[in-house]
Amino acid sequence: MRAWSTPDVPTLPETGPPVRIHDTATGTLVETSPEGPARLYVCGITPYDATHIGHAATYVGFDLLNRAWRVAGHEVSYVQNVTDVDDPLLERALKVNLDWVALAERETELFRQDMEALRVLPPAHYVGAVESIPLVIALIQRLEEAGSIYRVDDDLYFSVTSDPRFGEISRMERDEMLLVFAERGGDPDREGKRDPLDCVVWRGERPDEPAWDSPFGPGRPGWHIECTAIAQEYLGEAFDVQGGGSDLVFPHHEMSAGEGQVASGSDFALAYAHAGMVGYDGEKMSKSRGNLVFVSALRNSDIDPMAIRLVLLSHHYRDDWEWTDNGLFDAVDTLERWRSALALGAGAPAGPVVAAVVAALADDLDAPTAVAVVERWVDATLGTSGLADTSDKTAASVVRDLLDASLGLAL
Template identity: 60%
Template structure:
C-alpha cells in the first residue's frame, strides 16, 4: 500500500531541541533520545468513512513529533497501518450494499488526499492489515505454541496473564479494563475464555465474511492488536521510540499490543514512550463514526476552506487536551492565517532569529503548539504594526512556520 506525497520541509539555521513528551506508561514527561534514526509507529484508520477532525488532530500531533525530530537533524522512520479489514468496515459495507474492498480503497484514497492537503508528512511504510496477514499468522502460531494463546471454538485468544508487564501502559484496574474492552471491540462476556480481558488473535472464518489461509490456525482473519504488532516488529523492531494514537487507544489497543510483543520477544518495553492525543468533540460529545457527529476534512476543503486554516485550528489546542470543534475555532484560524500571511508578505521585517528559538522550545516542551502559535502571533502583530528592516526576516518566519508547524504561508 502506498502513502501520500511528502511536502518539502525547509532547513532552518541551527539545530532543534530534543523532545520532552508525556508518556502514558510512566504518567509523566520523559526526554526522548533516539539515535540517528528516530522510530515511530502511529495507529492508522479503519477506512469505512472519511477523515474527521478527530483523526486530523491525532495525525497532526505525530506530524509535529516528526518535525521536531527532523529539526534535530535526525532521520525519521515512521510507520502507519490501515486496518483495511475489521468488523466496522464489513458492517458498513453490508449496510450500504457495497463491496468491502471497494469501500476500504475509496476511503483510504480520500484519507491520503486529506493528509496531502494538510501537509502531514507521510510514513515511510504504510501497511494494510490484509497485506500484513502473511506476517501475522506465524506470530499467532508462536504465541499458541509457547502456551501464551489458546483456542476457543476455532478462534485463538491471547492470554494476558502470560505477560508480567500487562497493565503497564494504561494502569487501569480490572473492572475499568473490562468495561473498556466491551466498549472498544473486545468480548469480555464470551464464555470459555481464561480471562475476560483476553483479546482475539485470530478469528476463525465466518460465513459471508472474508477469510485468509491461516496455515495451522485454519482459515480466518487477524485480530486488531496483533496486526499492529506484526507491522511494528517487522519495520521498527522492539523498543522503538514512540507508539502513538488517540487517547482511546491506550486501552485496549496499545496495552494488548505491548503484551503481545513482549511475550513474543521476551523483551520490554515494546515502545519507549506511549503518546496519546486528546479527543475532539462536536455538540458536547466526542466525535465518532458511531455517533455520526463528524466534521470531515474533505467537506471543509470542498467548501473552500484553506487547509492551512484547518491545520491552524488543530494547532490552537494542545495535542493532549480534549476540545470541541466550533465555527468560532475555524473562524479564529482563518483570521490568524490572514494576519500571518500579511506579516510575511512585506519585503523586509523585524528580526526573527529569536522567534525560531521560541517555536523550537515550545514544541520541544511536550509539543506545546499553542505556545508556538502565540510566539508567531506576537511577531506578526509587531510586524504588521511597525515593520522592520531585516530583509531576510519574513522568509525566515515563513520557513519556520512551514518546517515546524506544517503551515504554508
C-alpha cells in the same frame, strides 16, 4: 500499500533541542533519545468512513513529533497501518451495499488526500491489515511457542497474563479494564476464555466474511495483533514512540504491547503518547452520534487546509477540546494577517521567534505556545500596537521556513 506524496520541507539553519514527550505509561515527560533514526508508530484508520477532525487532530499532533525530531537532527522512521479488514468496515459495506474492498480503497484514498492537503508528512511504511497477514501468522506462531495462545472454537486468543507487565500502560484497575474492553470491541463474556480480558488474535472464518488460509485454519487477524506485527517488522523492538488517540490506550495499545513483549522478551515501545479527543455539539465526535466534521467536506467548501491545520495547532495535542465554526473562521482571519506580515519581506527580528517555536515544540509538542510566539511576531511586524518593526530584512523568509518546517503551515 502506498502512502501519500511527501511535501518539500525547508531545513532550518540550526539544530533543535532534544524532544520530550508525555508518556502515558509513567505519566511523566520523557526525553526521547533515538539511537539511529527516531522510530514512530501511529495507529491508522479503519477506512469505513471519511477522515473527521478528530482523526486529523491525532495525525497532525504526531506530525509535530515527526517534524520536531527532524529539526533536532534525526532521521525518522515512521510507520502507520490501515485496518482494511475489520468488523466496522464489513458492517458498513453491508449497510451501503458496497464491496468491502472497494469501500476500504475509496476511504483510504480520501484519507490520503486529506493528509496531503494538511501537509502531514507520510509514513515511510504504510501497511494494510490484509497485506500484513503473513506477519501476523508468524507472530502468532511465536506466541504459540511461548505458550500464550489458546483456542476457543475456531478462534485463537492471547493470554494477557503471559505478559507480567500487562496493565502498566493504561494503569487501569481491573474493573475499569473490563468495562472499557466491552465498550471497545472486546468480548469479556465469551465462554471458554481463560481470562475475560484475553483478546482474539485470529478470528476463524464466519459465513459471508472474508478469510485467509493459515496454519490455524481459515480466518483473519484480530485487531491488536495487526499493529504488533507491523510495528515489530518495520521498527524492531523497543521503538521510540507508540502513538494514537487516547481512546486507544486500552485495550488496543495495552494488548499490542503485551503481545509484542511476550514475543520478543523486550519492550514494545519506550514511550506511549496519546492525543486528546475532539468534540462537536457537546459530545466526542463519533459515527454513532452523527456529529462528525469531515476534513474533505471543509476542503470541498473552499476552506484553506492551512486554516484547518491552524485550528488543530491552536490546541495542545493531549487536550480534549471542542470544534467550533467560529474557531475555523478565526483561523482564516489569522492566516490572512500572517500572510500580510510575511508579504512585507522585512519584519521584527526572526531569530528569537525561531528559538522559541523550536523550543516549544520540543517540549511535548506545545503548538499553542508556538502559535502565540508567531502571533506576537506578526503583531510586532505589522505594528498592531504601535510602530511596525521591520528591522530584520530577511525575517519573512526565515519565519516562513520555520512555519513550514516546524508547524507544517505552508504560507
